[in-house]
Structures are given as structure tokens and as C-alpha cells.
Amino acid sequence: MNTNDSVATSYTTLLEDSVHELEIKRSRFITYLYRVDSESAAREHIAALRKTHFDARHHCTAFILGPDRMTQRSNDDGEPSGTAGVPMLDALAKRELPDHSHLSDVLAVVVRYFGGIKLGAGGLVRAYSEAVSTALDQATLLRRERLRIFALPASHALAARYENELRAAGYQVEPTQWLAESALIHIGIPDTPEATDQLHTHVATLTSGAGELSDTTTRWVDLI
CATH class of the missing domain: 3.30.230.30 (Impact, N-terminal domain)
Known part of the structure; x- marks a missing residue:
């Protein structure tokens, strides 16, 4: 499955x-x-x-x-x-x-x-x-949750600030991919429409409307 x-x-x-x-x-x-x-x-x-x-x-x-x-x-x-x-x-x-x-x-x-x-x-x-x-x-039991991973492109100059502000807002920031001319920030959220809408709204505010999120994959995580 x-x-x-x-x-x-x-x-x-x-x-x-x-x-x-x-x-x-x-x-x-x-x-x-x-x-x-x-x-x-x-x-x-x-x-x-x-x-x-x-x-x-x-x-x-x-x-x-x-x-x-x-x-x-x-x-x-x-x-x-x-x-x-x-x-x-x-x-x-x-x-x-x-x-x-x-x-x-x-x-x-x-x-x-x-x-x-x-x-x-x-x-x-x-x-x-x-x-x-x-x-x-x-x-002893634990809950597992499916995360949806989004990618947010950013310049090298802005990437660290975006990462910090996303973490401060409670988002799970995955390892950033550093490319030659830019960075690709990966953000994990609960795989629900509500969480997806909230992330898009937050990123629009954070980047003054310039950030474009792309949906990459999902993965299961243990919540301990």
C-alpha cells in the first residue's frame, strides 16, 4: 500500500x-x-x-x-x-x-x-x-502523522531569515537545499487542507507575496 x-x-x-x-x-x-x-x-x-x-x-x-x-x-x-x-x-x-x-x-x-x-x-x-x-x-503508545513537504525558493541573503521566522511561527523546517544561485527551503506541515491554506497565507505575508510554494512529497513521522 x-x-x-x-x-x-x-x-x-x-x-x-x-x-x-x-x-x-x-x-x-x-x-x-x-x-x-x-x-x-x-x-x-x-x-x-x-x-x-x-x-x-x-x-x-x-x-x-x-x-x-x-x-x-x-x-x-x-x-x-x-x-x-x-x-x-x-x-x-x-x-x-x-x-x-x-x-x-x-x-x-x-x-x-x-x-x-x-x-x-x-x-x-x-x-x-x-x-x-x-x-x-x-x-506506551505514540501518534504518527503524515507531513506534506513544501519547497520555498529564496535568495541566499533571505533564506536564513525565512527559516528563522518559519520556525518561530511553529513550522517544521526541513534541511534546506543550497543551490548555486539560490536556496530551497523545505517546510513540513500536517497533511490537511487547513494547514496548507495557513502555510500559503503565512508565506505570502513573509515574502510580501513573492514566495511561490511547490508541493514536493509526503512522509510519516512519529510524534513523541
Whole structure:
């Protein structure tokens, strides 16, 4: 998926990988949360955990990928159908966040060591959902935002002043490209129409109408 064509302009993911253990009726549910950006990365983590916990009965998984969450997968890994992977995926997909964004680029793996007491289908659904939810409660999250990068040409004499005034106004100034006869200032803003309009207005004032912005590219950044 090309993130430049994504409708979403922000989402939430993990700051760092984490692990959390829950015991329910003597069964151990060990939840691993990973930040991943591809199916191959997710499957590498899953394969590694199968080797680490080779003696566990189940390694159930769920992951969501992409700014628009176009890729969603789950696996019950031997538990009764629909009792593990789907509730885990629901716990990721329906996670309520303070800024009302959604959770993505996250893999959850729940390793279960059976404790000898059967939980039943309903008990398993609750257990796997709770395992992921409580792990997310303990995890540190961050927001990702898509920036749109604009270029502003300026003379060598004016470039430094423009950079300073843009920074003072709260804009993210990317590395300036110094050409033989001029400079090209790069400015990153949230990829929204409102932010774009505000930048054009600010640059018009800053340059007395002489500055001409050009739209160059977009990129995703972590907001920490």
C-alpha cells in the first residue's frame, strides 16, 4: 500500500515492544505486542516466538497494518474457531484512544500455557480479549502523522531569515537545499487542507507575496 495515497493522515502505534502476562484459571496468557510495518515483519516475530515458547500449546495472533488499516489478520492456532484470533483483533481494532485516532501497525501474539482447566468458548473469548486489552493498558503508545513537504525558493541573503521566522511561527523546517544561485527551503506541515491554506497565507505575508510554494512529497513521522 502506498501511504502517500492513504486517506488517513494520522494514527496511533506502539512506541516500543512490550510483554504482559495474565493468569486465568491456572492457564498462562503471555501477550507480546510488537510494532510492525509489514506482514513479513509480523510473521518473523511469530516464528521467533514459536521457537522461544516451543512448549506452549497455542500461539494465537492478530495484527493490523497501514494508516488506513487495510491489512488485518488473525489466527486461532488450534483454539476453537473464533475464540482467540478474532477477539484479539477486536481488542486492537476497537481500542479507544484519548485523541480519537485508531491503532495500527501493531502485532499481538498471545502464548497460552494450558493450566488444566477448560475455559469453554465464552471463557476463551473473554480471556484472549482481556489478555490483549490489559497488555495495551501497560503499553506506551505514540501518534504518527503524515507531513506534506513544501519547497520555498529564496535568495541566499533571505533564506536564513525565512527559516528563522518559519520556525518561530511553529513550522517544521526541513534541511534546506543550497543551490548555486539560490536556496530551497523545505517546510513540513500536517497533511490537511487547513494547514496548507495557513502555510500559503503565512508565506505570502513573509515574502510580501513573492514566495511561490511547490508541493514536493509526503512522509510519516512519529510524534513523541
